[in-house]
Structure formats: structure tokens, C-alpha cells
Amino acid sequence: MLTNEQIQHYHDHGYLVVEDAIDTRELTDLLSQIQSWVDESKTHTEAWGTTVDGRARFDIDPKDHSAENPSLRRITSPTEISDAFANAALQSTMSEMASQLIGGKGTRFHHSKVNAKLPNTSTSVKWHQDFPFTPHTNDDMLTALLMIGEVTMENGPLLVVPESHKGELFSHWEDGKFVGKVSGAIEAKKCQEFVPCIGKPGSICFMHSRLLHSSGPNTSDLPRYLFISVYNAEDAQPLSPNPLPSKHEGVLVSGELTGNVRLTPNTLKLPEVPDGASFFTQQEMAAMA
């Protein structure tokens, strides 16, 4: 469990990296499951599989992907197709720590995904906050990123702007479209002083839903695999459809159901749900526009 100092660090800076948060056996199961999906991706030339809303479960980066150099970048809702992932998200040290950081009477699971960056692939994530993708009546929400393999400076680590969770919510819209990233002006002004979240396998980075973050390409021979789960306070009710719905949406991972709705003031435009397999498509459409 987390110490008071760790909890304070999260509240002060908007993020926290915890080492050795999951045991080696669980990690090995998660890794071998991912490796089997990477092998499967070699037989596909476009996104495949289906999730509950009919969109693809497995997303590849069309710029890079081939059987020799696969670029599987996203597995949506792995909790639905793998017990190892379901346990890691719903009844684990990760869900307990997330509950401690969120505080309050109870914590719910919102959605999950694996973001993969295979060796020497260009997949990157532009600067954004998570809350504008998943607005709720209050922002006691966080994203937990479990490092299934080592995350280094070279394999495309998450980059976060400490304390940005205390600032405003920025627009993720451009020319009447939800583009899932902040503008170039905000990036230049607010995203220059960032820290990388690196760590050995089994580390978890927790970040507040308002924190500005991004990540660059993998320029190394080491794959980067993150299992990303989002949690919210039990009394935070969603204001827009879940971008990655699953049968586990809303499951209580700790505490009790109060039936309350807690509201805190925030102003934002509600997001559009992506048509493609993931938000990479939304950010790429913006880059092409």
C-alpha cells in the first residue's frame, strides 16, 4: 500500500511512480499474453477484432506495420479477453493504490487498454489531458500505467508536466473537431518542462486526469508495453459516453456504492467518440488537416 508521502506527492505533483507494484508471476503472464497478440498482429494488415461498440480491438500503425516489423499499437479493453488483465485492473495492488489516491468512499473502473510501442516504431502521442476525453461530474479520476516491460528514455516513455493538474482544462478541439490534443500555442507555453516516467517492469505511474502528458516514438530495440487503466471516484458520474466501453465499465473496485453524484465546477466541450480503433486516429486526422 502507499505511504502518506507517496499520496502527498501525487496530490502535489499530479503523478506518482511506484516500483515493484505487481509480482513477477503476474507480470510474466501479462507479458506472454501481449507477446501472443504481437505474433497474431503479423498476420494482419489492418485493425482487427471487435469490442462491444463494434470498433476494432487491435489497432496497428499503418505507417510502420509489417510481418517483419510489426507495429501493434493498441489493444482495447484487454480485461474482456484475458483473465490476467482483468485481475490486474479490477482486483490488484494497482486498483487498491488507485483507490487510495482517489480517496472518498469508493472507486470504480472506467476503461483500459494496452498501448504498445514496438522496437523502432514511430507511434507517438501528442500533448493532452485525459479528462476532456472522459468528462465526469467531478475530476477525482486517474490513469494508472503499468509498465509490463522496462520503460527507458529511448523507448517512448510517458512525459508529464508536474503540477499541471492544478491548472485549467484546455480545449482539445480544432476547427470544429475534437482532435484529442492541445493547440500548438498551449504546447509551446505549458508543455516545455516535463519529466519522463521511466521504470523497471512492474512499476506503475499514476497520473491525475487533468495532468498534461505526451510520449514520443520508440527509437530503441526494446519494446514498450503499458497496461493503462482508468479509475474514477464512485460519485463521479460520466458526462459523455465512454470512449472505450467494455463489460467492466463502472465496476466498483473498492469501497461502497453511495448512489451520490458529486459535482465540482469545470467548463469544457464534450468530446466526440473516435470513429477509428483508437484516439491515435483522432490525433492523426488533426495532423493531416
Ligand SMILES: O=C(O)CCC(=O)C(=O)O
Ligand atoms: O501510451 C502512451 O505513451 C500515452 C498514454 C496516454 O496518453 C494516455 O493513456 O492517456
